[in-house]
Amino acid sequence: MFRSLASLAALCTAGVLVLQTPAAEPAVIRSAGSGPWSAATTWEGGKVPAAGARVLIREGHRVVYDVASDAVIRGINIAGTLSFDPGKDTRLNVGLIKIQPGEEYSEEGFDCDAHRTANDPGKPRPALEVGTPDRPVQTGKTALIRLTYVEGLAKESCPAIVCCGGRMDFHGAPMNRTWVKLARTAKAGASELLLAEAVSGWKPGDRVIVTAANSTRRFDRNKNDSTEERIVQSCTGEKIELQQPLEVDHLAEGEFRGEVANLSRNVVVESADPSGVRGHTMYHRDSAGSISYAEFRHLGKEGVLGRYSLHFxxxxxxxxxxxxxxxxxxxxxxxWLTIHGTNYLVVRDCVGYRSIGHGYYLEDGTEVFNVLDRNLGVQARRGKRLPKQALPFDQNDGAAFWWANSLNTFTRNVAVENGQYGYRFEATPSSAMKLTLPVQQPDGSKKTVDIRTLPFVRFEDNETHSERGLYGCNLGEGVNRVGPDASHPFVVRNLKIWDVHYGFRPQVPNLLVENLTIHRAAYGVYHPNYDNHVYRNVTISQTNTEPFNRGHDDLSVQYGTLAVDGLTFDGCRSGGMPLVQISDDNPTGKAETHFRNVKTAHWTDNSKAKSLANLGGGPRPKPKTEKGVPVYFHDWYGPGRHALVVSTRSGDFRADPERYKSDPPLTGDESRVAQVADVPFPNPLSPVDDLPPMTVITHVERIGANSTKPSSPKAAYRIRGTTSDNGIVAKVVVNGIEAKATAVNFAEWEIVLKDIGADTKISAHALDAAGNVEKRPHARSAR
Known part of the structure; x- marks a missing residue:
């Protein structure tokens, strides 16, 4: 028998027969109390967590992460607080960080544990602090979290940082601006950049991008990217010296200028193996915390629903x-950033660069009252539809900004060189997907509404240029002519579009557009649904194919009124195509087009077919309606003497051809004009402002002599916040005192409250000029 056992041992040793029991999972290392991560006394068992450790920081314990370690920690569950030392260089390699109450260790990298208890308002939340708003990671120091895949973790959900009802904060050294415009054209071969604004917080070694802005060609999706990455050699105010010269020109002429954006921050979350298993980050319901001046790079799991770089x-x-x-x-x-079923989030001054699929993304159509302000989106590339995605019509084909519910604020954003769209509002119903969804109302209640009927809170001062794909701004392709009513129209102000193929595609009904600029596009206003559309002060320049398209393009159909007051065509050489195309069909019998204050400049088209208003375009469909779409140019022949232009294919012309005459270059080969009077300029919209403002308190900062003494009973606090409204904000009131606007229309505001305690309730609300009072003030404690 002994000989048999010895033989068996020999076989095992030789590797011929191996009998193994499953390796035991390492025991969870729990914190013993508060203290530095590097101190053995902080941990039960007296040993600092090493490579492969599973760690639980227990409730009531505050552990300060104070090391720069190469060891890969398998997972950290935080029920207490893990706070990175803001005065040290730190590095953490980890498979999973989960911020969640409780005494049990979990390696679920997406969902929160079903048994987790609700937050007790009287207890501190579990917290991950990589800097805080009041104490960011110091300039000159770096906090780095490298999300590293560890064998045995679920590849679909890990590595990850997941906040389940806790607080997750990432705060780096602040900058006055994260991206700015060029002050002058940066030529190929140049290594010096002159910026339109002085920057602070930028430093040698930072990675920057200089966005595509090339005046010598239309953007061609088949050519190489024109956005260039460079490293900063030196930076002094408005001047940056690059380590390597640029390869292409970057335009900065007049109002058309490229951008320079800084990608580097001193708080960094990254995937350790970008070409392998990538990480993701997310906040769940009932969580807290914010992000400022942090860098999220090489994250996001391609093709996997919900595993995004940054996800609410x-x-x-x-x-x-x-x-x-x-x-x-x-x-x-x-x-880049996914806002999913989330309201009242403020996203400002962010830089998104290179993503697969849409960049700034509002996911399921229920998101309202979010603010996206002064963000830059560059190279959101075409992706594929994600499995089990919330909205089946979304092709994920590369928009810098994508949404299905417009009841949000989009201001001062810029989109550049994206796969298909700069801005895309998409809401397409189908037999399998109705678009009546439960949407939160200003009073906090929920109401089931057709999300296509919800207008913007505000869409103003946005820009798109040098787009890689087809569109600058596609507003509503697929809504099937459903939109808000004439009293609550879509309002688009100060939109600038240049160096794109299709400039502005407005397919929603009931639309007011003010101060629209389209420059160097192939098509200006393209494939529009003219149904109660009002345009004021439009400039279309160097746009040579179809500057002002007919209704629904080749369908050539118009359903309602189009009124344009103030339209300038500058340098448009349309090669025989008219500047304004006439629509053929008028199925409602109510379609009319009205222009006033139309000007042309540098119109050097020498074609015999040169005309301001004509059929033009591609196919010439045979009109299906007896009544055509009349086009009025008000005061064309003098005050009160208007030009009525009609198509020679229309029933109106055929009924009385002697009434009309040729008058080039107003008319062309398929249009004629009659002089008329007593035609009022229409106003098909009757906007009513019954939407109250929305306010968010973003910062509560203890200031003054007692600012570093939390135990002091009372102190002064600086309160800052954001208010958005579809009209003019009259005032913001905080605890009964009016705040001071620090940006236009109280988009940013602040106030100092004196002699208040840490538990004092702070309440902010706004009133607008129309008399609407915010129905749900934002309230929080000073603590």
């Missing part, structure tokens, strides 16, 4: 007061 997941309004300010999100395999 079904938060509702439970995180009102949270913000993402000054973040850099780049080289993402799955979006």
């Amino acid at each position: 997941h079904l938060v509702g309004d439970t995180m009102r007061g949270s913000y993402v300010i000054g973040a850099s999100i780049w080289d993402s395999a799955n979006r």
Whole structure:
């Protein structure tokens, strides 16, 4: 028998027969109390967590992460607080960080544990602090989290950082601006950039991008990218010296200028193996925390639903007061920032660069009252539809900004060199997907509404240029002519579009557009649904194919009124195509087009077919309606003497051809004009402002002599926030005192409250000029 056992041992040793029991999972290392991560006394068992450790920081314990370690920690569950030392260089390699109450260790990298208890308002939240708003990671120091895949973790959900009802903060050294415009054209071969604004917080070694802005050609999706990455050699105010010269020109002429954006921050979350298993980050409902001047790079799991670089997941309004300010999100395999079922989030001064699929993304059509302000989106590339995605019509084909519910604020954003769209509002119903969804109302209640009927809170001062794909701004292709009513129209102000193929595609009904600029596009206003559309002060320049398209392009159909007051064509050489195309069909019998204050400049088209208004375009469909679409040019022949232009194919012309005459270059080969009077200029919209403002308190900062003494009973606090409204904000009131606007229309505001305690309730609300009072003030404690 002994000989048999010895033989068996020999076989095992030789590797012929191996009998193994499953390796035991390492025991969870729990914190023993508060203290530095590097101190053995902080941990039960007296040993600092090493490579492969599973760690639980227990409730009531505050562990300060104070090391720069190469060891890969398998997972950290935080029920207490893990705070990175803001005065040290730190590095953490980890498979999973989960911020969640409780004594049990979990390795679920997406969902929150079903048994987790609700937050007790009387207890501190579990917290991950990589800098805080009041104490960001210091300039000159770096906090780096490298999300590293560890064998045995679920590849679909890990590595990850997941916040389940806790607080997750990332705050780096602030910058006055994260991206700015060029002050002068940067030529190929140049290594010096002159900026339109002086920057602070930028430093040698930072990675910057100089965006595509090339005046010598239309953007061609088949050519190489024109946005260039460079490293800063030196930076002094408005001047930057690059380590390597530029390869192409970057335009900065007049109002058409490229951008320079800084991607580097001193708080960094990254995937350790970008070409392998990537990481993701997310906040769940009832969580807290914010992000400022942090960098999220090489994140996002390509093709996997919900595993995005930065994800607010079904938060509702439970995180009102949270913000993402000054973040850099780049080289993402799955979006930059996803706002999913989340309201009242403030996203400002962020830089998104290179993503697969849409960049700044509002996911399921229920998101309202979010603010996206002064963000830059560059190279959101074409992706594929994600499995089990919330909205089946979304092709994920590369928009810098994509949404299905417009009841949000989009201001001062710029989109550049994206796969298909700069801006895309998409809401397409089908037999399988109705678009009547439960949407939160200003009073906090929920109402089931058709999301296509919801107008913007505000869409103003946005820009798109040098787009890689087809569109600058596609507003509503697929809504099937459903939109808000004439009293609550879509309002688009100060939109600038240049160096694109299709400039502006407005397919929603009931639309007011003010101060629209389209420059160097192939098509200006393209494939429009003219149904109660009002345009004021439009400039279309160097746009030579179809500057002002007919209704629904080749369908040539118009359903309602188009009124344009103030239209300038500058340098448009349309090669025989008219500047304004006439629509053929008038199925409602109510379609009319009215222009007033139309000007042309540098119109050097020498074609015999040169005309201001004509059929033009591609196919010439045979009119299906007896009544055509009349086009009025008000005061064309003098005050009160209007030009009525009709198509020679229309029933109106055929009924009385002697009434009309040729008058080039107003008319062309298929249009004629009659002089008329007593035709009022229409106003098909009757906007009513009955939407109250929305306010978010973003910052509560203890200031003054007692600012570093939390135990002091009372102190002064600086309160800052954001208010958005579809009209003029009259005032913001905080605890009964009016705040001071620090940006136009109280988009940013602040106030100092004196002699208040840490538990004092702070309440902010706004009133607008129309008399609407915010129905749900934002309230929080000073603590």
